Amino acid sequence: MQELAPGILWKPASGVSNVGAILTNDGFVLIDTPPFPDDARTWRILLSQLSDKPILAVVSTDCHRDRMLGNSWFDSAVIVAHGRNHHSGEKFPHYIRRLVR
Numbered sequence: 848m849q850e851l852a853p854g855i856l857w858k859p860a861s862g863v864s865n866v867g868a869i870l871t872n873d874g875f876v877l878i879d880t881p882p883f884p885d886d887a888r889t890w891r892i893l894l895s896q897l898s899d900k901p902i903l904a905v906v907s908t909d910c911h912r913d914r915m916l917g918n919s920w921f922d923s924a925v926i927v928a929h930g931r932n933h934h935s936g937e938k939f940p941h942y943i944r945r946l947v948r
Contacts, residue, residue, distance in 0.1 A: 848893050856897075858890060864917075866890060874900040879908055880917030887920035 848858045854870040867878035875894060881887045894902075904925040905918050918926055 856894075858893070866917075868894060870898055870900070871903070874898075874903040876903055877905045877921060877923070880905055880921055882916040884920060887917050891921070 848856055851857050856868040856870070858866050863882055864879055866881055869876045869878070875898070881890050902921050902923045904927060905921055905923045906927045907918060
């Protein structure tokens, strides 16, 4: 993981996707999420070592499944995504459909 600027974090892909996070005064905003459980767990541990603040939101940068599937591994009240993500979600399990309502 690299800190690009204070509170702006980037983790290069360990397999499929790069991920990022912005640490605000209230908590984290995640930019994409790792799609696989072990990678997601590692990302959560790295973030928790920086702050005990909650994950506030996840931003999915496109509608490809490597960007969407990992959202389910993070407890976020808000997921920000393009409207196309909802249509792509119809191809995946029901929890993906919460991307856009």
